[in-house]
Amino acid sequence: MPPHAGKTMLYQKIFSQDTLLMQEALSLAAQALGRTSPNPPVGCVIVKDDHVIGRGFHPKAGEPHAEVFALRDAGFRAEGATAYVTLEPCSHHGRTPPCADALIAAKVQRVVIAALDPNPLVAGKGVQKLLDAGIQVDVGVLQDQAIVQQAGFRTRITHGRPRVTYKYAQSLDGKMASQNGRQLWLTGQDAKRRVHELRNQMDAIAVGSNTVLSDNPLLTTRLEGVTGTRDPIPVIFDRSGRVPLSAKAMRPGAIVVTESQQEYPDFLKVIRTTHLPDVLQELGKQGINTLLLEGGPDLASAFLKADLIDDLLVFIAPRIMGTGRPSLWTELEGLLDVQELKTEQVGKDVLLSARIHPIPQVEAD
Amino acid sequence: MPPHAGKTMLYQKIFSQDTLLMQEALSLAAQALGRTSPNPPVGCVIVKDDHVIGRGFHPKAGEPHAEVFALRDAGFRAEGATAYVTLEPCSHHGRTPPCADALIAAKVQRVVIAALDPNPLVAGKGVQKLLDAGIQVDVGVLQDQAIVQQAGFRTRITHGRPRVTYKYAQSLDGKMASQNGRQLWLTGQDAKRRVHELRNQMDAIAVGSNTVLSDNPLLTTRLEGVTGTRDPIPVIFDRSGRVPLSAKAMRPGAIVVTESQQEYPDFLKVIRTTHLPDVLQELGKQGINTLLLEGGPDLASAFLKADLIDDLLVFIAPRIMGTGRPSLWTELEGLLDVQELKTEQVGKDVLLSARIHPIPQVEAD
Numbered sequence: 001m002p003p004h005a006g007k008t009m010l011y012q013k014i015f016s017q018d019t020l021l022m023q024e025a026l027s028l029a030a031q032a033l034g035r036t037s038p039n040p041p042v043g044c045v046i047v048k049d050d051h052v053i054g055r056g057f058h059p060k061a062g063e064p065h066a067e068v069f070a071l072r073d074a075g076f077r078a079e080g081a082t083a084y085v086t087l088e089p090c091s092h093h094g095r096t097p098p099c100a101d102a103l104i105a106a107k108v109q110r111v112v113i114a115a116l117d118p119n120p121l122v123a124g125k126g127v128q129k130l131l132d133a134g135i136q137v138d139v140g141v142l143q144d145q146a147i148v149q150q151a152g153f154r155t156r157i158t159h160g161r162p163r164v165t166y167k168y169a170q171s172l173d174g175k176m177a178s179q180n181g182r183q184l185w186l187t188g189q190d191a192k193r194r195v196h197e198l199r200n201q202m203d204a205i206a207v208g209s210n211t212v213l214s215d216n217p218l219l220t221t222r223l224e225g226v227t228g229t230r231d232p233i234p235v236i237f238d239r240s241g242r243v244p245l246s247a248k249a250m251r252p253g254a255i256v257v258t259e260s261q262q263e264y265p266d267f268l269k270v271i272r273t274t275h276l277p278d279v280l281q282e283l284g285k286q287g288i289n290t291l292l293l294e295g296g297p298d299l300a301s302a303f304l305k306a307d308l309i310d311d312l313l314v315f316i317a318p319r320i321m322g323t324g325r326p327s328l329w330t331e332l333e334g335l336l337d338v339q340e341l342k343t344e345q346v347g348k349d350v351l352l353s354a355r356i357h358p359i360p361q362v363e364a365d
Numbered sequence: 366m367p368p369h370a371g372k373t374m375l376y377q378k379i380f381s382q383d384t385l386l387m388q389e390a391l392s393l394a395a396q397a398l399g400r401t402s403p404n405p406p407v408g409c410v411i412v413k414d415d416h417v418i419g420r421g422f423h424p425k426a427g428e429p430h431a432e433v434f435a436l437r438d439a440g441f442r443a444e445g446a447t448a449y450v451t452l453e454p455c456s457h458h459g460r461t462p463p464c465a466d467a468l469i470a471a472k473v474q475r476v477v478i479a480a481l482d483p484n485p486l487v488a489g490k491g492v493q494k495l496l497d498a499g500i501q502v503d504v505g506v507l508q509d510q511a512i513v514q515q516a517g518f519r520t521r522i523t524h525g526r527p528r529v530t531y532k533y534a535q536s537l538d539g540k541m542a543s544q545n546g547r548q549l550w551l552t553g554q555d556a557k558r559r560v561h562e563l564r565n566q567m568d569a570i571a572v573g574s575n576t577v578l579s580d581n582p583l584l585t586t587r588l589e590g591v592t593g594t595r596d597p598i599p600v601i602f603d604r605s606g607r608v609p610l611s612a613k614a615m616r617p618g619a620i621v622v623t624e625s626q627q628e629y630p631d632f633l634k635v636i637r638t639t640h641l642p643d644v645l646q647e648l649g650k651q652g653i654n655t656l657l658l659e660g661g662p663d664l665a666s667a668f669l670k671a672d673l674i675d676d677l678l679v680f681i682a683p684r685i686m687g688t689g690r691p692s693l694w695t696e697l698e699g700l701l702d703v704q705e706l707k708t709e710q711v712g713k714d715v716l717l718s719a720r721i722h723p724i725p726q727v728e729a730d
Contacts, residue, residue, distance in 0.1 A: 170539055171700070172677060172679060172703060172706070172717065173539070173691060173692055173693040174535055174538070174540065174692060175539065175691070184700075186700075304685070304687065312537060314537060316706070317706075318702065318703035318704075318705070318706035318719060319700045319701060319702050319703060320669070320693065320697065320700070320701040320703065321697070321700060321701075322669065322693065322694070322695050322696055322701070323694060323696055323697075326539050326540070326691065327538055327539060328538040328685065328687065329687070329688060330688065331687055331688055332685065332686070332687035332688075335536070335551075335684045335685070335686060336684060336686075336687070337684050338537060338683035338684060338685065339683075340683070341537070341681070341682075341683035341713060342710070343709070343710055344708070345707070345708055348706060349706070350706055350708040350717060352537065352681060352715060354537055354683060356685075
């Protein structure tokens with residue numbers, strides 16, 4: 001990037017109008033969370049003379065990008081307008097033509113970008129293309145929110161694997177299952193709903209064979225009163241091939257992770273290793289950006305041991321068990337410090353959100 | 366209480382001025398938290414023509430009650446005024462003359478009370494005395510806050526024992542000590558300060574012999590920049606008499622709970638049983654309203670087993686231990702449901718506040 005670009009790109013002031021409009025672009029993008037992989041969720045708003053004249057978001061891979069929908073919505077009025085886009089417009093020919101070209105062709109005057117694209121095919125190049133066309137570019141409005149929204153995509157592009165979120169519930173005294181390993185439903189209705197909202201937004205959901213064999217879970221999204229939900233892809237960790245094909249999770253498109261050599265029907269995908277880094281790389285190759293880890297402590301502890309948990313979502317129920325099994329149990333080399341810990345009330349329960357690994361991002365010059 | 370009293374006593378509307386003034390009375394009372402036992406903390410504000418003309422709080426047992434200080438402050442201007450008091454004025458001759466009499470003598474016109482006194486010597490009688498003197502009485506303004514502030518007194522008056530708060534810190538994965546039982550300091554500076562604020566307000570602090578022998582803790586209040594702090598009374602659970610007199614916690618006034626028959630010097634108090642219900646009744650007899658349970662999981666688990674933990678304060682640190690000992694470990698008959706669970710951010714840590722047992726209160730008719 002040429003040295004002069006820095007001044008244009010670094011977003012120095014907070015303009016409240018920019019913030020509000022970028023917030024709307026983020027809200028548009030959020031509608032497609034869990035539907036865009038391997039692409040990121042992206043939203044775009046086009047504004048002229050203080051009026052929003054175009055809105056768009058990327059609905060799913062293979063369909064046009066957010067900018068294209070917003071430009072179509074705006075039509076010829078886009079000339080001289082400002083475009084707010086949650087991720088740096090692409091500059092390369094992928095499945096669709098470059099969005100930077102579309103913005104230039106539409107003669108927008110200014111492009112406001114929440115965050116740069118970590119994809120090395122794009123990073124900074126989209127901005128440069130716009131600058132070269134004489135368009136004013138500002139980067140960094142609501143950057144933190146955008147990066148969180150794009151966390152899965154950013155992790156896959158950077159590390160080749162999906163971002164892994166371990167979700168579990170524990171009692172106030174830190175137990176998640178009875179002594180014999182049986183998981184109890186500890187939390188209330190609000191927390192349950194939150195879990196299904198999460199399933200609606202995550203690409204895939206991982207469970208161990210113990211969970212499947214004991215609970216035979218559906219692993220679907222069930223949100224009363226919400227239309228257009230979708231189910232995450234089940235990823236069933238079944239090292240020795242114990243889970244029968246009759247298990248509810250063995251639905252078309254499910255992925256079986258196993259070391260057994262048994263045959264599986266064509267409607268299932270099979271990964272023939274249980275070495276976690278390899279499994280996750282393979283999931284990444286299949287375009288899975290986000291993996292929700294549910295189920296028991298054994299699988300989660302293996303992920304933790306391999307340093308493959310990126311985020312924790314811990315529901316704490318207002319109950320005390322006295323005895324029981326903890327959520328995680330594995331020898332670590334010293335204490336593992338979490339980057340950030342936040343808390344919120346979810347009905348009668350409490351939700352802790354912890355970020356273990358940072359979300360990959362590209363620093364603007 | 367005669368049937369006509371009900372209408373006067375039940376506080377139906379929220380008047381924002383009443384709320385603000387009661388808030389001030391509660392703030393006054395809070396200044397003496399941990400200093401008034403066996404009495405409760407009480408605050409009083411006297412208001413006339415929209416001006417506060419008197420303020421008072423009960424500073425410590427043996428000194429006059431809040432109403433007396435506030436009436437002294439107001440002087441002759443109290444005639445026709447409204448008194449806001451956080452607890453029902455007493456009607457009986459204790460160490461001091463009844464406050465209800467003082468309010469009547471001062472000719473106040475109205476008395477606003479946050480909560481009725483659970484002491485059977487007072488409950489409702491203070492209100493009745495005021496009503497009989499033709500004073501308007503309203504009960505229930507900021508009642509919930511007042512009851513929380515008086516929780517220790519209310520528990521001791523009702524159950525004969527102090528209210529027990531177990532405070533501990535655990536990792537995100539629910540562990541509080543290493544596998545060999547060694548406690549680690551998990552939390553940050555803000556949480557540490559909060560613990561010392563708590564010590565400053567609690568009558569006594571309980572630890573087990575293991576904690577004393579391994580850490581030799583001071584168990585004092587250390588709050589930089591705060592004057593007038595006081596230390597809680599150490600209550601050292603030392604069944605077999607292993608703790609030496611040289612331990613820092615063995616300071617004058619400390620209480621040793623033991624089954625050993627050894628002699629102790631006169632500057633210590635000794636309770637010669639470790640049966641927890643008996644120990645707590647004895648602490649209650651000594652006028653201790655609030656007991657802060659610190660230290661390791663063994664003592665706390667024994668309290669939990671005996672159903673003698675009233676409140677939990679759980680600091681959760683942004684760290685993962687992997688293995689370790691849980692904060693509580695004891696067989697319970699089924700899940701113990703907690704009445705209320707709240708959460709707040711304390712620096713980089715999270716604090717969960719759980720109420721296991723309700724705070725005793727007297728319902729207004």
